[in-house]
Amino acid sequence: MDNGALLTDLYQLTMLQGYWRHGMRETAVFELFVRRLPERRAFLIAAGLEQALEFLAGLRITSDERDWLATTGLFGAEFIESLADFRFTGDVDAMPEGTIFYADEPILRVVAPLPQAQFVESRLINLLHFQTLIASKAARCTLAAPGKLLVDFGMRRAHGAEAALYAARASYLAGFAGTATVLAGRRFGLQVYGTMAHSYIQAHDDEAAAFESFAIAQPGNVTLLIDTYDTEAGAAKVVRLAPRLKRLGIPIRAVRLDSGDLGEHARKVRAILDEGGLTDVRIFTSGGLDEYVLRDLLARDAPIDGFGVGTSLDTSADAPYLDCAYKLEEYRGVARRKRSEGKATWPGRKQVYRRYDQAGRMRGDVLTIEGDPQDGEALLVPVMRNGERLHREALDVARDRALAQLERLPDELRDLDGAARYPVTVSARLRALAADVDRRVANA
Amino acid sequence: MDNGALLTDLYQLTMLQGYWRHGMRETAVFELFVRRLPERRAFLIAAGLEQALEFLAGLRITSDERDWLATTGLFGAEFIESLADFRFTGDVDAMPEGTIFYADEPILRVVAPLPQAQFVESRLINLLHFQTLIASKAARCTLAAPGKLLVDFGMRRAHGAEAALYAARASYLAGFAGTATVLAGRRFGLQVYGTMAHSYIQAHDDEAAAFESFAIAQPGNVTLLIDTYDTEAGAAKVVRLAPRLKRLGIPIRAVRLDSGDLGEHARKVRAILDEGGLTDVRIFTSGGLDEYVLRDLLARDAPIDGFGVGTSLDTSADAPYLDCAYKLEEYRGVARRKRSEGKATWPGRKQVYRRYDQAGRMRGDVLTIEGDPQDGEALLVPVMRNGERLHREALDVARDRALAQLERLPDELRDLDGAARYPVTVSARLRALAADVDRRVANA
Incomplete structure (x- = not known):
């Protein structure tokens, strides 16, 4: 299952060469989220974190891989040499596996020097997307039977x-x-x-x-x-x-x-x-x-x-992929957002708070920025610091979490046709931050 | 990419134990084919043979794998010991990669002692299904642009x-x-x-x-x-x-x-x-x-x-899988067929002949049994004998074949909505064989 560092998109390496050339290695914040749920999906279940953390902790670009990169003619010798020391030394916060989540809610946040946070994008998505897709599909069978x-x-x-x-x-x-x-x-x-x-x-x-x-x-x-x-x-x-x-x-x-x-x-x-x-x-x-x-x-x-x-x-046949993305939300302490048509993102380091009713059923989430505590349970927790894993759990723990969360799902979300929408509120402070970012870009 | 022999369905091993227990190791014939094409697919392109042959040629059950099998409690010690010598020693005929094919046409035939021909089913399908799915999807982009x-x-x-x-x-x-x-x-x-x-x-x-x-x-x-x-x-x-x-x-x-x-x-x-x-x-x-x-x-x-x-x-998003199967068509020299509702198969060792019109466009295939030569080009060719590969070709050779075959596709099959159906005729001798098999089963 370990295919090494070259299991990535070429542009990660060309961008790395750009960052290296210009000394851009300050702290970047990327978040992974699903833009919108597929038709007939009222919720998703986060999965794949174990493999994602394993990937980050083990990331190396071997001499054999560097030698091959040299043969492509796309990279300078000094840049390739610099990759010998490439490691992931950043912080990760994430929803533990088995957590139910909704559109626009980050399930994983990477805070790391820009080249590191950038490079890991392709395989992180590849790992988290697939298991999340399948866990979400499987949960529907669990509900149906x-x-x-x-x-x-x-x-x-x-x-x-x-x-x-x-x-x-x-x-x-x-x-x-x-x-x-x-x-x-x-x-x-x-x-x-x-x-x-x-x-x-x-x-x-x-x-x-x-x-x-x-x-x-x-x-x-x-x-x-x-x-x-x-x-x-x-x-x-x-x-x-x-x-x-x-x-x-x-x-x-x-x-x-x-x-x-x-x-x-x-x-x-x-x-x-x-x-x-x-x-x-x-x-x-x-x-x-x-x-x-x-x-x-x-x-x-x-x-x-x-x-x-x-x-x-x-194959998750009725919805064989999720519209997920891993986006830069902050660099050098400044919040960023992509504004491409139909693909705008919420900027900054975010957190999700979940509230429950008296019967223990989920009754609504708030999406806000870090440092803006809300009522309810904070869903993103620290799982890696300075490249060291803080979080390891047995698969059965994640399974118990998923089953417990399915129990707490509002009734209307259990319907397989997925017509109901769970309320996710964007906080006033996050909206204000987005407006700030837009003003700054407009004035640039 | 090599995940070893245990990348299989458990029932392959339980069946092997049954065959072993009862000394059933005479020659079996299995064929891999697609029962029906997905909506909006008028043709498919065979792909994945290179990996399939690599898998067959390298198949071993290591001592480490056998030790693990022993821990499951599902298998007897003597049976597990017998797996030490397990190799694929059979014959394979197949359509070379890049060949266009249609429903019910075998793209690969395995002739081998029953346990071997049985065991390889799960990974053979896994390898051939996916690349065929994606090549067939990609060809539609090639036609569109x-x-x-x-x-x-x-x-x-x-x-x-x-x-x-x-x-x-x-x-x-x-x-x-x-x-x-x-x-x-x-x-x-x-x-x-x-x-x-x-x-x-x-x-x-x-x-x-x-x-x-x-x-x-x-x-x-x-x-x-x-x-x-x-x-x-x-x-x-x-x-x-x-x-x-x-x-x-x-x-x-x-x-x-x-x-x-x-x-x-x-x-x-x-x-x-x-x-x-x-x-x-x-x-x-x-x-x-x-x-x-x-x-x-x-x-x-x-x-x-x-x-x-x-x-x-x-993901071949509009058709994320093919309805493919790998079925026993002959054992101990006797043709067989599955008759399950909606899943009946054509028995025996089959061959596909393709005819072309004067402009070189495909004009119809005949599905028949081996030894019943028809006009046109025989599409299945020998690729392995006694476990030895006969066939290796550069990926570019397969690509040239695919592009040449796309040129020879009838115009109505180039339409992305896939409404047209290519004529595949079942020969009189194959129909007669199926009727024979049914009579034999009815009398059993």
Whole structure:
């Protein structure tokens, strides 16, 4: 997963050369935020901070990388030599992973010498954007199917290796039980799920023989995939097989359905299993699932115990990116803002305060500048000082935070269509600062 | 990029344990194909074969990985020990990268002992799916903006590191000139593009001073971003700065616009530059671009020379995944097919033949079984035998193939709305084989 310092946009390096040439290394403040939420997203969940801090703490430009940069012809030898000592020595404040947030609220602030704060932009966005995207998508499944077993099945169509691994992590953070991706289980300590594919059935001349062969080989982990040819006929074969397996001491834990009208099939299969005395055998489903399908299946009272959610989760298919940005908000002690059309930002070092009602539900945030305390909880906390990490937490701590925050979400924001908007107020002092910055730029 | 053998779905390993337990290691045939094209895609471009073959040739399950598998409690010790010798020793036939293909046409066939052919499924799909997705998206930009400079700008919102790198590769393959992602440039030998961000401008108290400082630091690579405050005012500053830079021997190559109505701004900026004698300065644009925006801008004759296409490209935003599958088509010499509702497959080892009209345009494909030669060009070629690679080609060879094939696309398939459907005929012999398989399963 460590691809090194060159996993960046070229302009970070050309700008660095400019800053170096002109000795611009005073303190800069950048903040990362989402400009506006995608359609059908009423909230987002911050994720990826662990990897972001790891990236910052380990940032080096190796001699091998510097040698390659020299071959491009774009950089002077003295500038390249200066990169040998390049480290991240700045401060970072951030919302801990699992924090719910809204448009325009910074989830991470970097305060560092300008070249450092600039250079880290591309990979910081790359890391925080993706996990935030997936955690936010996964949370919608958690809301749609409370109490159900949710498993990430998305590796094959995730966008590459790192996406598969971080999607597993981010979906666990937002309430999933685990993942099918073995390496994600190993790397992040997640529960790994999985049993058989259709090819296992097809490789046998007879479906019932395939069930039996599989069960004998994995006596502790028997979930049988029953839709390869005919779902209900498959369920009937499971019923006929169960007594023989029982005599061998092998329990059938579940059947999996992967095609057709899952609600309809689940109902029929449940009846067949129950009638055959297999009331303990769970029904697990997969195949084209997303939060909307989960909601609809459960609204129809489909007797489904668990869901493998794949492609739609790992690609966040209905909203495959967030409109996020990492922007310079202050340099040399002077607040700055970008004013490009449709992309203006709030200047200065900001903080977000969140208030709750008496039942503990979120009732509104205030976006203001640092040093302007408001009622409520301050969401950005110190996570790095002088390049040293202050903050490390177990993934389960972040997961508990996410689940607790989902509980505190106002009811209207739990709706999957995301029509409601949460109130985020911009403070008078922040508005005044923005007006100051504009006046200064106009007079420049 | 090498994440090892455990970057897979758990069920591959549980199935392997089943095959091992029952001695099922006869020859299996799997094929990878796309079931149906996304809306607004009239064709796809095969990509990712280089990485797929590299994965197969290097596949090992290390002792460290086996030790970890033992800790899961899911696998027997003897089975885990057997994985020490696990290698891919099979045959692969595939469409070379850059080949245009359609629904149901296999782009890759694996013929290998069942456990091997099974195990490689998850990562093979993961590798081929993503690059094919992005090459197919990028080709639409190539069609929409013929002769324009196209650059991949998508790293920050690509889904992780590997997605960023492979998106750069796949978009180059489909006609892009290069990428902003430095590491992709290094790894794949691509031209790297990039100059400055808004933060560079903002870090200076004055926009004109920022332009000058940048130009002096990168005299050979001067593209100035002019939309931070007011695009046309930025263009006027470029005109005022140009004579001074000229005296220093520094040419301004281009300006970049990143916000607002790009067509309108480009027209005004072009006029300002031309009036100021800067007729050689190119206009490069970025910000929310995709093939539809490119088409519209060029339909309006916007005087734009190049485009940085980012998020929509690297996430294939309007179609973030393909409905692809890797299915068992034959085992122990007997053709197989999955019959799950809506997911039935064509059985057996297949080949695709493509015919062209007299002008060299594609006029129809035939999908048939191996050993049933048809008129036209056979698209699947041998790329691996007994685990040894037969096929290696430079990325530029694949790119030339893709560009040549785009030239041969029927006119109606070049339309970005993708309404037209290319004729793919299923041969009589393949239909007969499918009917045979169904009869056999029904009688089983």
